[in-house]
Amino acid sequence: MPRAFTPKVVTANALLEGDVVYLTADDRWTRDLAQAELITDEAHAQLRQLMAEGQPDQVVGVYLADVTDGPNGPEPTHFREDFRRSGPSNYRHGKQAELSDV
Amino acid sequence: MYDYSEFDAAFVAARNRQFRQQVERRVSGALTEDEFKPLRLMNGLYLQLHAYMLRVAIPYGTLDSAKMRQLAYIAERWDKGYGHFTTRQNIQYNWPKLPDVPDMLDALAEVGMHAIQTSGNTIRNVTADHFAGAAEDEIADPRPVAELIRQWSTDHPEFQFLPRKFKIAVTGSPNDRAVIKAHDIGLQIVTRGTEQGYRVIVGGGLGRTPMIGKVLNDFITQDDLLPYLESIVSVWNQIGRRDNKYKSRIKITVHEHGIDDIRARVAERFKLVRPAFSGVDLALFEEIKAAFAPPAFRKAGTESFDTAYSADPVFRAWADTNLATHRAPGYAIVQISLKAHGATPGDATAAQMRVMADLAQFYGHDELRISHEQNVILPHVHKSDLPALHAILKRHGLATANIGLISDIIACPGMDYCALATARSIPIAQEIATRFDELKLEHEIGELKIKISGCINACGHHHVGQIGILGLDRAGVENYQITLGGDHTQDAALGQRTGPGFSADDIVPAIERIIETYLDYRQDRQETFLQTYRRIGMEPFKSALYEKVRAHAAE
Numbered sequence: 001m002p003r004a005f006t007p008k009v010v011t012a013n014a015l016l017e018g019d020v021v022y023l024t025a026d027d028r029w030t031r032d033l034a035q036a037e038l039i040t041d042e043a044h045a046q047l048r049q050l051m052a053e054g055q056p057d058q059v060v061g062v063y064l065a066d067v068t069d070g071p072n073g074p075e076p077t078h079f080r081e082d083f084r085r086s087g088p089s090n091y092r093h094g095k096q097a098e099l100s101d102v
Numbered sequence: 103m104y105d106y107s108e109f110d111a112a113f114v115a116a117r118n119r120q121f122r123q124q125v126e127r128r129v130s131g132a133l134t135e136d137e138f139k140p141l142r143l144m145n146g147l148y149l150q151l152h153a154y155m156l157r158v159a160i161p162y163g164t165l166d167s168a169k170m171r172q173l174a175y176i177a178e179r180w181d182k183g184y185g186h187f188t189t190r191q192n193i194q195y196n197w198p199k200l201p202d203v204p205d206m207l208d209a210l211a212e213v214g215m216h217a218i219q220t221s222g223n224t225i226r227n228v229t230a231d232h233f234a235g236a237a238e239d240e241i242a243d244p245r246p247v248a249e250l251i252r253q254w255s256t257d258h259p260e261f262q263f264l265p266r267k268f269k270i271a272v273t274g275s276p277n278d279r280a281v282i283k284a285h286d287i288g289l290q291i292v293t294r295g296t297e298q299g300y301r302v303i304v305g306g307g308l309g310r311t312p313m314i315g316k317v318l319n320d321f322i323t324q325d326d327l328l329p330y331l332e333s334i335v336s337v338w339n340q341i342g343r344r345d346n347k348y349k350s351r352i353k354i355t356v357h358e359h360g361i362d363d364i365r366a367r368v369a370e371r372f373k374l375v376r377p378a379f380s381g382v383d384l385a386l387f388e389e390i391k392a393a394f395a396p397p398a399f400r401k402a403g404t405e406s407f408d409t410a411y412s413a414d415p416v417f418r419a420w421a422d423t424n425l426a427t428h429r430a431p432g433y434a435i436v437q438i439s440l441k442a443h444g445a446t447p448g449d450a451t452a453a454q455m456r457v458m459a460d461l462a463q464f465y466g467h468d469e470l471r472i473s474h475e476q477n478v479i480l481p482h483v484h485k486s487d488l489p490a491l492h493a494i495l496k497r498h499g500l501a502t503a504n505i506g507l508i509s510d511i512i513a514c515p516g517m518d519y520c521a522l523a524t525a526r527s528i529p530i531a532q533e534i535a536t537r538f539d540e541l542k543l544e545h546e547i548g549e550l551k552i553k554i555s556g557c558i559n560a561c562g563h564h565h566v567g568q569i570g571i572l573g574l575d576r577a578g579v580e581n582y583q584i585t586l587g588g589d590h591t592q593d594a595a596l597g598q599r600t601g602p603g604f605s606a607d608d609i610v611p612a613i614e615r616i617i618e619t620y621l622d623y624r625q626d627r628q629e630t631f632l633q634t635y636r637r638i639g640m641e642p643f644k645s646a647l648y649e650k651v652r653a654h655a656a657e
Contacts, residue, residue: 013149013153015128015129015200016129016199016200016201017153017199017200018149018150018152018153018154018198018199018200019152019153020151020152056131056134056135057129057130057131060135060149061135061149077578078578079517079575079578079579079580080151080517080575083151083152083517083518083526084151084152087152088152088196088518088519088528089518089526089528089529090446090518090528090529090532091182091446093152093182093196093197094152094153095152
């Protein structure tokens with residue numbers, strides 16, 4: 001039996017800045033995982049990934065990352081994605097600094 | 103110090119112009135990422151977890167104050183005000199933005215630096231003993247030959263699409279500080295009678311399949327060196343495996359064919375290659391050697407050093423751990439630790455880089471070195487200047503007296519930055535250093551090398567750490583395996599795994615149990631961790647790591 005599809009977000013790195021971005025339901029790229037589109041259907045996930053891969057002038061390295069549905073939006077299930085959404089642990093650099101500045 | 107010739111400068115400028123246009127074409131959409139990626143990698147630009155990363159070559163780890171100041175300027179102007187010195191004597195900037203990178207490369211070119219061949223399947227930055235030109239035990243300065251190899255390998259037309267990356271390290275001393283047995287080619291300057299030549303070691307490497315290099319030839323003359331190296335790389339370029347990137351490094355080729363077969367193939371190839379070297383390389387080598395002539399060492403008394411050494415315990419502790427013996431009377435090699443307890447191993451702020459540049463200029467014959475152990479070396483400082491120098495280092499957080507001790511940890515960037523990592527390295531290094539500083543045990547423990555990698559690619563050299571730590575992803579959780587007994591010196595050895603790994607929370611207590619075991623078992627303070635391990639073997643450490651925990655759990 002095929003493995004059950006687990007929820008995903010479309011993620012990549014921004015072409016110019018190189019930072020982590022996520023695809024929103026209204027076709028924007030956001031820096032904030034919580035605002036990403038939570039995808040629960042496999043066919044829809046493939047379509048969204050294809051759409052994202054069609055924007056090489058904006059993003060690099062598109063892939064589907066596992067998430068769960070949290071109270072404030074998608075949340076990472078793996079520590080790698082947790083670091084990607086926040087930043088390195090040795091300095092307060094990256095998203096953890098930038099998002100809190102907003 | 104070698105200064106760029108007109109040819110070097112023109113070559114780097116041309117490459118930078120090309121790359122600027124390549125970036126423009128990528129941004130405009132004229133180049134796809136698949137087309138652009140090999141181009142950016144040829145110029146040292148990676149895309150990491152949170153940002154791009156620019157890896158800048160510091161050939162044979164040698165800098166002068168102008169270069170160091172420019173590295174500081176680049177860190178401030180285009181990055182987040184710091185740089186990370188690596189185990190291959192490079193510096194990495196963790197936060198560049200793609201459109202800024204051509205400007206960064208132009209800024210590097212202003213001081214004769216670049217990022218060419220710091221990535222990709224090419225011959226990488228040639229590394230050397232960081233005490234080169236200063237070490238007491240040195241037969242000859244390894245940097246002139248490293249520079250010769252750099253010039254030979256840069257843009258070498260035959261070697262731009264090798265099966266995989268290729269790393270060369272050179273030492274001029276019998277005591278190996280350049281880890282030559284863990285490189286694709288390791289060169290050791292040796293003498294035979296009155297003649298100087300090279301012992302050639304091949305097939306070393308860490309990573310997924312760690313191997314200690316084997317002697318391919320005990321003595322290659324200067325005349326034959328470049329054609330011999332060219333023959334080695336050429337043989338591997340032809341028979342090295344391209345079907346599986348995990349089997350493509352020369353260590354696997356040597357392992358699969360056997361060292362004797364490789365030696366015969368190299369000898370055969372050498373017959374063809376040798377006549378193409380007309381002696382131009384030898385004339386060039388003489389010119390390069392002149393550029394590395396030792397500075398005019400000063401003759402002066404060392405009374406101020408002796409006074410400070412007896413009067414100031416902080417200075418004395420620093421002098422005892424951070425100085426090494428210099429070949430010139432009255433001089434010392436200063437090792438500046440980039441491992442302040444709790445800091446990120448190998449990181450220096452722009453302000454610290456400027457301080458080190460100033461110190462090199464005023465006290466150190468304008469020379470700096472980056473060590474593969476991620477520290478900065480001032481190779482030539484007169485002892486009478488050391489008290490003043492130490493006072494300045496202290497003011498800038500650069501006087502940590504821990505060289506060669508438990509907190510002088512090599513750590514790769516790990517999952518805090520690296521896209522390949524399977525676990526974090528930096529926080530583990532920070533916690534170990536902080537913990538043993540709290541315990542005030544560091545000097546009691548004495549010489550100990552901990553090396554941490556955040557994945558099996560082993561940038562943190564964990565296999566040759568006396569205590570090696572390898573971070574893995576075990577079912578979605580960071581897990582750390584320990585190896586013991588590794589050795590990165592001329593007696594190179596791979597560490598042995600202790601057993602199952604430890605969680606991020608349990609790894610520091612596990613290291614503590616290893617240290618307690620060493621302190622219990624050592625014969626006296628003179629017996630180092632490695633000596634004790636070699637004497638008593640793995641069992642007592644295994645028992646401390648695993649049985650006590652099991653017994654505790656059973657209670």
